[in-house]
Amino acid sequence: MNIYLPIAEMSVSVALFLGLGWAVGFLSGLFGVGGGFLLTPLLIFMGIPSAVAVGTGSMHIVAASVSGAVAQYQRNNVDIKMGLVLVAGGVIGSAIGVGIVRILREIGQFDLFVALSYVTFLGAVGALMLIEAAGTIRRARAGQPVSTRKRGQHSWVHGLPFKMRFHRSKLYISAVPPTLIGAFVGFMAAVMGIGGGFVMVPAMIYLLRVPTNVVVGTSLFQIVFVMAVTTLLQAVQNKTVDVVLALLLIIGGVIGAQFGAAAGGRLKGEQLRFLLAALVLLMCLRIGWDLVARPDELYSIAPVLGVLQ
């Protein structure tokens, strides 16, 4: 059965995209990640225009993260004040990102920018995770305890102005670093269609020294709000949010996530991280290959933007 997508303006197989949603949902349930970094490139590989893939991806992430955010909030694992600072930064970053998407589409370099961003971030994050997971596995084999953060450590982060008290995180730090982190994540959300949890969580732990029990809840809180704003901005400025496509992916995704979470329970944390790192690097290589391999077709055509609308 086929369905015509109103924004992507193409007829696609319902089963194929439900299946894609399921597969991404399964992996995100398995690894406990948002899955945006998998979904957006896969949509582009399937022939969905890059900009529509990114715009629709942000709507998908809202649906995928909202229940987790609510559950974390109910368990009091969200630092609301920290979350709001991150959201404020995120909205600024997202607005800048959406504007840049528009400019890049007009000059025909959006696809390149997305591909380069993905290669850079996936490459860096994948490599770091691989090293970290390999280290943890080695230490666990050697019988050493897995180290956690030490309290009361100070870094350059604590010398900045505009200090705020974050009660839930038991922190008294400048509002500048969380705003910047939020802005960076919001920018990535707009140009890459990802939630950015895999950047925000380590940044909060290592730079801000937020306690691990509130990190996940607070980052989910930020992701839901920033992705909601990003969805709205993409819909208004770029008109690239396809609700029909998003619904197919969401329906497939929520079912896949249940299976993924069940499968994830049978694997160890560091094994999961190792697999995830491998997956991230594989994705990075796949996108990178398209950049350096000589394309079969050197030409591309597109309608001139700003004329139709």
Next chain:
Amino acid sequence: MRHKSGMMGITRTSVTLCVLMIALSAAPNFCLLTEAQAAPPTLETTSEARDKKQMGPRRPFAPSRPVPPLQTPQAGPVERIEADVSTRSVEVTTDFTGHEILVFGSIDNSQQPSDESGYYDVAVVVEGVPEPTVVRRKSDVAGIWINTSSIIFASVPSYYAIASTRPIDEIAGPNVLNKHAIGFAHIKMTPEPGYQWSFGEEELAAFKAAVIRLKRQEGLYVMEAKDGVTFIGRSLFRSTIALPANVPVGPLVARVFLFRDGEVISAHIARVTLERAGLERLLHNFAFRYPFSYGIFAVMLAVLFGLLASAYFRRGVR
């Protein structure tokens, strides 16, 4: 199935023809005028050409034409082609997977002895709305393939289908085909001002060829099989044109040309509207006319589905 629809086509043609003939006999000038006015730029020349042929003597064709005994070439009846489409309006709904339209018509005062005589040639061109199109070319920059040069063509038909009685290059010479934009190679592509002098002839030709190649790959430029237009009897003809699932929504213009000895001797225009309908129309209009409300709607839908799904599965698991 195909045969049946053909029969239906014929009955419909004769009905349409009767109506058209009455209309024509009542006010022939009116008909011509409206056509010329409504025609896209390429068609004005067509109407002009036809008018000229009808007014002036048709000497260029006279020698090779078998002349009926009682008529001199100068006073001979003027052939005129008339055509219509099976579906005047096609609706694009969420289950749209393409559509086939039948372009049919007849030749008034046909002088061909039979349908297989090859006396006339007919070409049918169905075109979508022309739109400014940017073509980009990648080249290797420090090991990475990047779009480095681009050109904007002022108006490229979003969709272009052609069917003819014979391959068009056998029907007429390049000048005639260029004049009426018949055939992929003869589509008019003019660079936007500012791009006119930035490329040489060869580069420009490569850009044009790329548009045609890519549009054909997308299934938007279609050439029907070599007997795309078939005659039924002395004057009736028919042709089926497939609209693919990804055909850009908008009005389509079907131009029908009658050839004799490599010249266009008559032409006719029919129109097909291609409109979004149902849920498809609703969502598209919503997204483009009320983008802010659409964005809010999208977010609410995502939140709703996210919460519903987790609530459902929590109940299912526990």
